[in-house]
Amino acid sequence: MKITREGRRFILAAVLIAATAVNTGNNLIYLIFSLMLSFIVLAVVMLRINLSGISLAVSIGHPVFAGEQTSAFFTIKNEKKLIPAYSIRVTASGASSPVYCAFIAPRDSIKKEIKITFGKRGLYSYGDFFIQSGFPFILFEKSAAVKVSGEVLVYPALMNIEQTIPDISGREGLAIGRTTGTGNEIHSLREYRYGDDWRDIHWKASAKASSFIIKEYALADVRKITVIIDNLNPSEEAAFEKILSLAASFAEHFLEAGYFVRMLSCKKVIPFGSGNEHLFKTLDILALMQAEDVPDCPLSYDDEGYTILLLKSRSSSFSEYIASADMVIYADSL
Amino acid sequence: MPILYKFITAVLALTGCLSLLLTGEMNPLMTMSGLLILPGYYRFFKDRPPAPKWAVGALSTLTLVVFVTDSVMISGDVFLAVAHLTITFQAIKSFDLKEPWDHLQVYFMSLLQLVIASDLTQSLIFGVVFVVFMVFLVTAMVLSHFLKEGALGRIKVWKPVAFISFFTLLVTILIFILIPRTSHKFIGKSHAKGIKTTGFSEKVDFGSFGDVMLDPTVVMRVELDRDIQALYWRGLALDYFDGNSWRKTREEKIRIKRAGEEFQVEQCDKSRAIEQRIYLEPIDSDIIFGLPKICAVKAEGFSLLADSGKGMYMQGKASRRVKYAVYSIAGDSYEGTRNERYLQLPPGSERITALAGSVTAGKVSDEQKAALIEAYLKNNYTYSLSTSEPPAGVRPIEDFIFNTKKGYCEHYASAMVIMLRSLDIPARVVTGFYGGEKNEYGGYIIVRQSNAHSWVEALIAGKWKRFDPTPEVPLLRPSAMALFIDSMQLNWSRYVVGFSSFDQRQILRGLSMPFSLKRFPVLAFPDLKMLIYSVAAGALLCFLICLAYHKMRIRKYSYATERYLSLKRLLRRRGIRMKHSMTSGDIKQKASSLDIADDLDEFLRIYEGHRFGRRELKQEDREKYDRLLKEIRKKI
Numbered sequence: 001m002k003i004t005r006e007g008r009r010f011i012l013a014a015v016l017i018a019a020t021a022v023n024t025g026n027n028l029i030y031l032i033f034s035l036m037l038s039f040i041v042l043a044v045v046m047l048r049i050n051l052s053g054i055s056l057a058v059s060i061g062h063p064v065f066a067g068e069q070t071s072a073f074f075t076i077k078n079e080k081k082l083i084p085a086y087s088i089r090v091t092a093s094g095a096s097s098p099v100y101c102a103f104i105a106p107r108d109s110i111k112k113e114i115k116i117t118f119g120k121r122g123l124y125s126y127g128d129f130f131i132q133s134g135f136p137f138i139l140f141e142k143s144a145a146v147k148v149s150g151e152v153l154v155y156p157a158l159m160n161i162e163q164t165i166p167d168i169s170g171r172e173g174l175a176i177g178r179t180t181g182t183g184n185e186i187h188s189l190r191e192y193r194y195g196d197d198w199r200d201i202h203w204k205a206s207a208k209a210s211s212f213i214i215k216e217y218a219l220a221d222v223r224k225i226t227v228i229i230d231n232l233n234p235s236e237e238a239a240f241e242k243i244l245s246l247a248a249s250f251a252e253h254f255l256e257a258g259y260f261v262r263m264l265s266c267k268k269v270i271p272f273g274s275g276n277e278h279l280f281k282t283l284d285i286l287a288l289m290q291a292e293d294v295p296d297c298p299l300s301y302d303d304e305g306y307t308i309l310l311l312k313s314r315s316s317s318f319s320e321y322i323a324s325a326d327m328v329i330y331a332d333s334l
Numbered sequence: 335m336p337i338l339y340k341f342i343t344a345v346l347a348l349t350g351c352l353s354l355l356l357t358g359e360m361n362p363l364m365t366m367s368g369l370l371i372l373p374g375y376y377r378f379f380k381d382r383p384p385a386p387k388w389a390v391g392a393l394s395t396l397t398l399v400v401f402v403t404d405s406v407m408i409s410g411d412v413f414l415a416v417a418h419l420t421i422t423f424q425a426i427k428s429f430d431l432k433e434p435w436d437h438l439q440v441y442f443m444s445l446l447q448l449v450i451a452s453d454l455t456q457s458l459i460f461g462v463v464f465v466v467f468m469v470f471l472v473t474a475m476v477l478s479h480f481l482k483e484g485a486l487g488r489i490k491v492w493k494p495v496a497f498i499s500f501f502t503l504l505v506t507i508l509i510f511i512l513i514p515r516t517s518h519k520f521i522g523k524s525h526a527k528g529i530k531t532t533g534f535s536e537k538v539d540f541g542s543f544g545d546v547m548l549d550p551t552v553v554m555r556v557e558l559d560r561d562i563q564a565l566y567w568r569g570l571a572l573d574y575f576d577g578n579s580w581r582k583t584r585e586e587k588i589r590i591k592r593a594g595e596e597f598q599v600e601q602c603d604k605s606r607a608i609e610q611r612i613y614l615e616p617i618d619s620d621i622i623f624g625l626p627k628i629c630a631v632k633a634e635g636f637s638l639l640a641d642s643g644k645g646m647y648m649q650g651k652a653s654r655r656v657k658y659a660v661y662s663i664a665g666d667s668y669e670g671t672r673n674e675r676y677l678q679l680p681p682g683s684e685r686i687t688a689l690a691g692s693v694t695a696g697k698v699s700d701e702q703k704a705a706l707i708e709a710y711l712k713n714n715y716t717y718s719l720s721t722s723e724p725p726a727g728v729r730p731i732e733d734f735i736f737n738t739k740k741g742y743c744e745h746y747a748s749a750m751v752i753m754l755r756s757l758d759i760p761a762r763v764v765t766g767f768y769g770g771e772k773n774e775y776g777g778y779i780i781v782r783q784s785n786a787h788s789w790v791e792a793l794i795a796g797k798w799k800r801f802d803p804t805p806e807v808p809l810l811r812p813s814a815m816a817l818f819i820d821s822m823q824l825n826w827s828r829y830v831v832g833f834s835s836f837d838q839r840q841i842l843r844g845l846s847m848p849f850s851l852k853r854f855p856v857l858a859f860p861d862l863k864m865l866i867y868s869v870a871a872g873a874l875l876c877f878l879i880c881l882a883y884h885k886m887r888i889r890k891y892s893y894a895t896e897r898y899l900s901l902k903r904l905l906r907r908r909g910i911r912m913k914h915s916m917t918s919g920d921i922k923q924k925a926s927s928l929d930i931a932d933d934l935d936e937f938l939r940i941y942e943g944h945r946f947g948r949r950e951l952k953q954e955d956r957e958k959y960d961r962l963l964k965e966i967r968k969k970i
Contacts, residue, residue, distance in 0.1 A: 006438055006478075013442060017449060021515075026654070027831050028452030028460060031510055032445070035468055038505035039475070042498065082885070086494060087483055102485040108893070111950075136498050137475040138482055 001044070007139035014040065043139045050135050053080040054104075055147040056090060058129065063280070066121045066157040066245075074099050076131075077109035087135040090146065092116060092128055121244065121287045124152040155283040156241070156248040164246070164334065188216045195260065195273020224272060224305025225254045228325065229265035230318040234291035239312035239331040244286050246310055246329065251282045260305070265289065266297035272304075336486050337379065342474045343437045344375040347424045349470065350444030353463045354417050357454035364404055364418035367397075367425050374428025385429035397422045417450045434481055441474060456616075456655055456831045458823045468506070472499045515835060534569050534619035534765060536582045540730050543744040547719055549783035553767065554623060555824045557611040557778045564666070566800065567623040567781060569766035571643030571791065575748065577680035577729045580763055587639035587647060590631070595836070597638040599646070602629035607661035613827050614656045622646035623766060624660030626800070627668045633658035634836050643762065644668070644798075657832045670798040676760035679752060686735060686749070687756035700759045700794045704801055707753050708790075711803035716740045743768075746803040747788040760793035764800075771812060776821035893951055894944035897959040901937060901966065908970050918942060930969050937962040 003011070014036040021029040057075040064070050076099070078085040084105050090112075091098035099112040118124060127145045134141040189205055192212030205213040229247050231240065247263060254261050255274060263270040263282060268289060270282050296317050309325035311318055313332045322328050351368050354360055384390075397419060405415035420443055427440055448467060451460060473495045480486040554567075572580040590597040610624055622631060622638070628646055631638055636648040636656070648656065679687075693710045694703040718740040724733035731752065734745040747763045754761035768787035770779035789802040812820075829837075891899065902921070906912045910924050918938040925934055940958060943949040 006435075009438075009442070013445065017445075020449060024453065025515065026452055027515070027833050028456065028464075029449060030513060030515055031464065031506070031830060032449055032452060034506045034509040034513060035464075035471075035502070036445075037509050037513075038502050039471075041505055041509070042501055046498070082882075086489070087479060087485065089483075100483060100485065102480070102483070103489045105893070134479055134482070136479060136494060138478045139475075 001047070002141045002143070004134065004138055004141055007043075010036070010139050011040065039137065040139065043137045046136050047133060047140055047142050049080075049083060050085055050088070050133050051131055051142055051144055053078060053083075054085060054088060054131050055079055055149060056129055056131070057149045058092075058124075058152055059150065060152060063155060063283070064118060064152060065155045066118055068157065069115055069117045072114050072116050072152070073111055074114055075109050075111045076101055076104060078104040078106060080106050082106050087133050089132040090114075091130050091132065092124065093119065098132065118152070118154040121154050121156040121241070123288060124154060125150075128152075153284065153287050155287045156245040158252055159245055159249040161249050161253040164249070165329065186215045186217060189213050190216055193271065195262070195271050195278050197274050223258070224260045225250065225262070226301065226305060226307045227251070227261065227263050228299065228307065228309045228318065228321055229263060229268075229289075230309075230311045230316045230331075231265040231268070231289060231291050232294060232297060232317050233312070234293050236312045237291070240291050242331040242334060243310045243312060244289060246331070246334070248283055248286050250308060251279055251286075255279045255282075264299050264301055266292045266294065266299070269301075336477075336481075339437070339474075339477045339481060339486065340375070340378055340431075342470055342477060343431070343440050344371075344378070344428075345470050346444045346467065346474060347371060347375070347428060347440050349463060349467045350447035351421050351424055353448050353451035353460065353467070354421060354454070356457070356459050356463065357451050359414065359454045360417060360421075361404075361409055361414070364400075364408060364415075365421050367422040370425035371428045374425060378428065378431055384432050390426060390430045393426050394423075397426065413450070413453070417447070417454075420447050420450065434478055437474070437478065441471060445471075456827070458819070458826045461826050461830065465503070468502060469499045472502050510830075510833070511838065511841060515838075534617070534621050536570075536584070538572060538580045538765065540578055540580065540744065540748065541721065543742060543786055543788065547742060547784050547786055551783045552615060552780055552820065552823075553617060553783055553785070554612055554614040554781045555773075555776075555778050555820075555827070556613075556770065556781060559609040562608060562625065562664070565767075565769050565779065566626065566787075566789065566802075567767040567770075567785075568626045568628075568644070568764060569619075569621045569623050570645045570764070571641075572763045572765065573643070573675045574678055575680050575731075575752065575763075577682070577731065580748070582641075582643070582645075583675050585641060587641050590638040590640055590646075592637075595632050595634065597631040597633065598629075599631065599638075599640065600629050602661055602663070604630075604661060606663070608664055610660045610662065612656075612658055612660060613824065613832065614652070614658070616652050616654055616656070620647045620650060620652075622648055622658065622660070625662040625664075627665065628660055628662050630661040631658055632661075634834055655827050655831055657828070657834075667794075667797040667799040669796065670760075670793050671796075672760055672793060676762050676793065677755050677758065679755050680729070680731075682729065682732075683752055683756060685732065686752050689735065690753035690756045693753070694757060700757075700792070701799070703757055704750075704754060704759060704792045704794060704799070707750050708801045708803045711746050711750055712805050714739065715746065715805075717742060717805050717807050721745070743786075743788045743804040747790050750790045750801060750803045754790070754792050762791050763788050764791050768802075771817070773817045773821050773824075775818050776824050778821075778824060780817075780820055892944070893956060894941050894959070897937075897963060898941050898945070900963060901934075904963070904967060904970070928970050930966050933962050933965045933969070937966070 014033065017029060017033045017036060020026075021033045055077045057077070059073045059075070060070060062070070074090050076088060076090055084103060085101070086103055088101045088104065089098040090101070092114075095114055095116045097114075099114050101110050101112070104110055125148055129146050129148050130143050131146040132141060132143040189202055190213070192201065192206075192214050196214050200215050202213045202215045227247050227250050229243055231243075234240070251261050251263070255276075255278060258274065260272040260274045261278070261282065262272040263285070268285060270285055273281070299318075299321065303324055306327070307321075307325045308327045308329065309318065309321055311322075311328060311330050313330060348371065351365075351371065355365065355368075400422070401415050401419045404418055405412040409415050409418070424440065424443055424447075427436065427443065431437065431440070444467065448464065451463075473491075476491055476495050476498060477486060480489070480491065556567075570582065572582050574581040574583055590599055607629055608625055612623065614623065622628075624631075624646065627644060631646065633648070633656075636650070636652070639647040639649060641647070690707065694706050697703050697706060715734075716739060719742055721734075721738065721741055724730050724737070728737070731745070731748050734741045735749050744763075751761040751763050765786070765788045767781045767785040768789070769785055770781040772778075773780055787804070789800060789804070791798045791800055793799075902912050905921065905925055908928065910928075912921075912924075916924070918941070922931075922934060922938065925931075937959070940955060944951050944955065
C-alpha cells in the first residue's frame with residue numbers, strides 16, 4: 001500500500017491534532033482526531049475490500065510477440081456478492097495505460113480493450129496482471145496481483161532476418177524459393193516422423209504398410225535447417241534472449257519458405273518439421289525455454305541439411321560445434 | 335470541474351468559518367474579511383479565472399501584517415489572531431482555486447478552524463457543525479478521488495458517500511470511545527471563556543445579583559436520584575458586610591483527602607444520602623455546588639478543598655465543563671459553633687437594630703425571632719429585579735428596608751442577616767442557586783443564572799438553620815422544544831465533552847460482564863414493554879435478513895435475468911400463474927388479457943437479446959429495463 005502525497009499530509013495533520021488533543025485534554029479535539037483516524041482506518045479497510053474479489057480474464061485472439069503492441073481484451077469481474085467495486089485500474093507490465101473501471105456492480109463484469117506491449121517472452125499469468133485502486137479517498141493507493149483466468153504466452157520478438165543477417169539469402173543451400181512439389185523426383189520412402197508435411201504422405205504405400213509412409217525427394221536434405229541454440233549459462237541473459245529471438249525469427253523465416261526446421265539445445269530438442277503448426281510448436285517451446293545452468297551439455301544429432309549455430313559469445317561451451325556448422329552467429333556481435 | 339465539487343468546497347470553507355463565528359469569541363472587525371468568501375466562490379462557480387498571482391501574494395503578505403497587529407494590539411491573543419487569520423486566508427483562497435490540491439488546502443484550513451473552535455466553545459452547536467463538516471468532508475474526499483481518476487460525473491456517488499459517511503460516523507464514535515486520553519492540560523491555557531456570574535467570589539457587591547437573575551444561561555444540569563422539594567444548591571457562605579458589599583473572611587481552606595474515586599467530607603451513609611450528578615458549566619468561580627449538607631464528592635481531575643462555612647471548592651477554576659457527583663444528607667440544618675464574625679454589623683445599623691427589636695418584640699427564643707423576621711420580610715416587601723440607586727448618603731440596605739421596600743433575594747437575605755445579628759443571633763448570607771426546571775426529556779434539572787439565589791443561615795441552638803425571607807416568584811416554563819434541545823445539550827456534554835477515562839473503564843467493565851444480574855428478572859410491566867420492543871426488533875431483523883438473502887439470491891443472476899424474474903414475480907402477483915418452464919412466448923400469451931402488450935413485447939425482446947443473443951448489456955439497457963418494468967407495474 002502506497003501513501004499518496006495527500007495521504008502524507010493528512011497523516012501529518014492527524015499527528016499534530018493528536019498532539020494537540022493530548023496536550024489540551026479537550027474531548028472535542030479528541031473527536032476531531034477520531035474523525036481523522038476513522039478516515040485513515042476506513043481508507044485502508046475499504047481499499048482492501050474494494051480490491052478483494054476482483055478477477056480478470058484476458059483474451060487475445062492472435063499470437064503475441066515480445067515488444068510488439070497488441071490489443072487484448074480484459075474482462076474484469078467483481079465476484080463480491082453484495083459490495084460493488086469502485087474505481088479499479090487493471091494493468092499489466094508493459095501496458096501502455098491501465099484499464100479503468102469506475103464502477104462494477106456485485107457479481108458483474110466489464111470488458112475493456114487495452115493496447116499492450118509485453119516486453120519479454122514467456123507465460124503471463126497471475127503475478128503479471130495487477131489491479132490498483134485508491135478508493136474511497138485519495139490518501140492511499142494499493143496495487144495487488146489479480147487472479148487471472150487464462151494465460152498469455154508471449155513468443156520471442158521476431159527480427160527481420162534479411163536485415164539482421166544481410167547475406168543469408170546468398171548462402172549456398174539457403175536460397176529461398178519453393179522447390180518442393182510435383183516437379184521433384186522421389187528419392188525414397190520412409191516412415192512418417194513428427195513434423196513431416198501431411199501432403200508428402202504416400203497413401204498407397206501407407207495403406208500397404210498400415211502406417212504413414214512419407215515420400216522423400218531427391219533435394220529434400222538440402223532444404224533442412226538445423227538451428228543449434230546455445231542455452232547454457234543463465235547469467236548471460238540478454239545474449240540468451242537475443243539468441244531465442246533469432247531462433248524464432250529463423251523458424252518463422254525458413255518455415256514460411258517451406259524448409260524443414262529443427263532446433264537443438266541443451267535438454268530441449270525440436271525435431272524437423274514444417275508448416276504453421278510446427279512454427280507455433282517451435283515458438284511455444286522458445287517462449288518458455290530457460291537457460292541451463294550446466295557447464296557442458298553434449299548434443300547428439302545427425303548432420304542433415306544446413307546447420308546454423310547460435311552462440312551467445314565466443315567463449316560459449318557450444319563452440320565445439322562450430323566445425324560442424326554451416327553458419328555461426330554470435331549474439332554479442334549482433 | 336463539476337459544480338458539485340465546487341459546491342462542496344464552498345460549503346466546507348463556510349463550515350470552517352461558521353464554526354469559529356458560532357463560538358462568539360471572534361472580533362467582528364477582524365472577521366469582516368470573511369465576507370469576501372461569497373464573491374470569491376461566486377466567481378469560482380461562474381468559472382471566472384483565478385485572481386492574479388501577485389494579488390494573492392500581496393494580500394497574503396498584508397494578512398500576515400494584520401495578524402501580527404491583531405495578536406499584539408487588537409485581540410491581544412495569538413490564538414484568537416490565528417482564528418481571524420484562517421478566516422481571511424479562506425477568503426483569499428476562494429479567489430485562488432486552480433488545482434485539486436487547492437481544494438485540499440481549503441479542507442485542511444477548515445479542519446484547523448474546527449480545532450480552534452473546539453477550544454473556544456463546547457456547545458452542542460459545535461456538534462452539529464462537526465457532523466455537517468464530516469459528511470461534506472467525506473463527500474469531498476470521495477469526489478476528489480473520482481476527480482483524480484477523471485471519472486467524476488460518470489457514476490452516481492451519493493450511494494458510496496452515504497455509506498461511507500455512516501461508517502465514518504460509526505468508526506469515529508468507536509475510536510472516540512476507545513482512544514486513551516488525558517484529562518490534564520500540559521502546555522498553554524484554554525481559551526474557553528466561562529460564564530460570567532456573580533455572587534460566588536470572596537467579595538460580592540451588594541445589588542450585583544440583579545443582573546445575573548435576568549440571564550437564562552444554563553449554569554449546571556443535575557441528575558437527582560429522588561424527588562426533592564426544596565432545591566437549595568448551596569455555594570458560598572459570606573460573613574462580613576460593610577454596608578456596600580459582602581465578604582468572606584480569609585481563612586485557609588482544608589484539603590479533603592481522596593479515598594479512591596471519592597472525597598470523603600464526613601461520615602456518609604450512601605444509601606440514605608441524596609446523590610446528585612452535576613454537570614457544571616465553566617463559570618468564573620471554583621465553587622462546588624450541591625444540596626446541603628455535602629458528605630462526599632465523587633470527582634475526577636481536580637482536588638477538593640473546604641472552608642469552615644461548609645463551602646466546597648475545586649482547586650482552581652475549571653476552564654471546561656466539570657462533572658462530579660455530590661452526596662448530601664437531607665435536612666435544612668447542621669451543626670455549627672458560635673463565632674464572633676457572624677455577629678459583625680456594618681456601621682450605622684442602629685435603625686435596623688431598632689426595627690428588628692420591634693418585629694420580634696415579645697418573643698424569647700432565637701428560632702421564633704428568626705421566623706418572625708423571615709415572615710416580616712416575606713409579607714411586607716415586594717420582590718422586584720428593577721431596583722434604583724439609593725439617594726446620596728443612604729446605604730442600599732437601609733434604602734431597601736426603610737424606603738423602597740422593593741428588592742430581590744440579596745436584599746432580603748442581607749436585611750435578615752443584619753436584623754438577626756442585631757439581635758445577637760449569629761447569621762450569614764449563603765449564595766447559590768434555588769430550584770431549577772425539571773426536564774422530562776432527560777429526567778434532570780436545569781439550573782440557570784436566573785436561579786441564582788441568596789438565603790440566610792442562622793445559628794440556633796448550636797445548629798445552622800436555613801431561612802429564606804425572599805417571597806416565592808413564579809417562573810416561566812420553557813417550551814418543550816427548548817427542553818428537548820437542552821436534553822441534547824446535556825447528552826452532548828455528558829457523553830462527548832465530558833467523556834473521561836472513568837467512562838471508558840465503565841464501558842469496558844460493562845462489556846466484560848454484560849449480564850451481571852443481581853436477581854432473577856421478574857416480568858413486570860416495563861419488562862413487558864421491553865419484550866414487545868425486543869420482539870419488534872427481532873421481527874425487523876428477520877425481515878432484513880430475509881430481504882438480504884433474497885437480494886443475494888437474485889444477485890446470482892445477471893441483471894437481465896434479475897429483471898426478468900422481477901417481471902415474472904409482478905405478473906404472478908397480478909394473478910397470472912407462472913411456471914418455471916414458461917417461455918417468453920407463453921408469458922406474452924398469458925398476459926394478453928392485461929393492457930401491457932407493447933411494453934411486455936419490448937421487455938421480452940431486449941431480454942432475449944441479452945440472455946440468448948450475447949448482446950452486451952449497456953447502461954441505457956439497464957435504464958430501459960427499469961423504465962419498462964415501471965410502466966408495466968403502473969399499468970397493472
